[in-house]
Amino acid sequence: MAEDLWKKEYDFAVAVARKAGAVIREAGEKEIKVCTKSSTVDLVTKTDERVEKIIIGSLKEEFGEGTHCFIGEESVAKGEPCILTDKPTWIIDPVDGTTNFVHGFPFVAVSIAFAVNKELEFGVVYSCLEDKMYKARRGKGAFCDDDRITVSDVEEIKKSIIISEHGTDRSPEKVKKIFSTMQKILCIPVHGLRGSGTAATNMCLVACGAVEAFFEIGIHCWDIAAGAVIVKEAGGILLDVDGMSIRSVNCVAINQALCFGETPLLKNRLCLTIQGGPFDLMSRRMVSANNKKIADRIIKEIEIFPAERDDAPIQKK
Numbered sequence: 268m269a270e271d272l273w274k275k276e277y278d279f280a281v282a283v284a285r286k287a288g289a290v291i292r293e294a295g296e297k298e299i300k301v302c303t304k305s306s307t308v309d310l311v312t313k314t315d316e317r318v319e320k321i322i323i324g325s326l327k328e329e330f331g332e333g334t335h336c337f338i339g340e341e342s343v344a345k346g347e348p349c350i351l352t353d354k355p356t357w358i359i360d361p362v363d364g365t366t367n368f369v370h371g372f373p374f375v376a377v378s379i380a381f382a383v384n385k386e387l388e389f390g391v392v393y394s395c396l397e398d399k400m401y402k403a404r405r406g407k408g409a410f411c412d413d414d415r416i417t418v419s420d421v422e423e424i425k426k427s428i429i430i431s432e433h434g435t436d437r438s439p440e441k442v443k444k445i446f447s448t449m450q451k452i453l454c455i456p457v458h459g460l461r462g463s464g465t466a467a468t469n470m471c472l473v474a475c476g477a478v479e480a481f482f483e484i485g486i487h488c489w490d491i492a493a494g495a496v497i498v499k500e501a502g503g504i505l506l507d508v509d510g511m512s513i514r515s516v517n518c519v520a521i522n523q524a525l526c527f528g529e530t531p532l533l534k535n536r537l538c539l540t541i542q543g544g545p546f547d548l549m550s551r552r553m554v555s556a557n558n559k560k561i562a563d564r565i566i567k568e569i570e571i572f573p574a575e576r577d578d579a580p581i582q583k584k
């Protein structure tokens with residue numbers, strides 16, 4: 268029946284996420300395998316690889332290798348393609364919050380999403396140390412365990428808590444922009460800034476109304492795919508941090524205004540026209556929020572820096 272499309276896959280994803288979470292909870296293998304390449308600090312352990320193998324192995328066994336595609340963080344690190352096609356595709360982060368996992372910081376998640384025709388059909392985020400199963404199917408609402416969840420109804424940025432993360436890139440110019448953005452948002456002022464150390468969990472915190480927004484530049488599709496469905500189904504909004512064309516239209520408007528001596532109008536035009544673009548899973552730039560007003564207000568403060576798309580062609584060596 269049409270309404271139960273992908274139900275079997277969804278139920279299976281919930282079961283696999285639970286199984287993977289149990290493996291993470293019991294894992295003794297926290298030794299860092301890969302840590303630093305040039306200016307990034309991106310930890311990987313044997314557990315990340317083991318858990319991904321368990322998840323993809325179980326999915327292939329259940330649904331067959333030929334018809335379904337897989338984008339997994341550790342497989343992509345080993346050179347597998349990261350391209351979303353129209354085929355049914357699983358997007359997997361086996362251990363989101365690897366740094367937390369290594370240090371025993373208590374937020375670690377398994378993130379599994381499923382897309383068909385490039386559209387996300389469902390997402391499952393298992394916050395395995397808290398034992399909370401966040402899940403959502405397109406058009407069917409979002410849940411934490413058996414309870415329906417919804418985003419917060421706060422509309423005033425000054426009454427909000429915002430999450431952001433500094434990510435894995437440690438190049439000074441990027442870190443400067445990240446902290447400058449955080450400073451500007453903190454000084455709006457907002458009630459607080461937070462960060463759990465896992466993008467997937469951060470998105471679930473937006474979905475259940477504990478915070479108003481989470482944004483980051485530099486995240487990957489496997490960090491946010493499942494969370495994106497959960498935020499949307501909880502009534503929230505997803506945007507790219509940059510509405511490029513809108514910004515450039517704005518530049519033309521500024522030039523025209525300057526030529527015609529309309530400078531007093533400039534500030535208003537600028538405020539009205541800077542806004543996010545459509546959410547793009549592969550762009551590595553995302554704002555998730557309870558509503559557009561909060562999202563737009565945050566986007567106004569974000570200092571954008573380049574991050575190579577997840578689906579960028581692999582450079583030949």
Ligand SMILES: O=P([O-])([O-])O[C@@H]1[C@H](O)[C@H](O)[C@@H](O)[C@H](O)[C@H]1O
Binds near residue numbers: 433483
């Ligand atoms: O490496 P990983 O722990 O799976 O994922 C990371 C986490 O989601 C972190 O919160 C975010 O700031 C980084 O950008 C991600 O790479």
Ligand SMILES: [Mg+2]
Binds near residue numbers: 360363489490
């Ligand atoms: Mg991750």
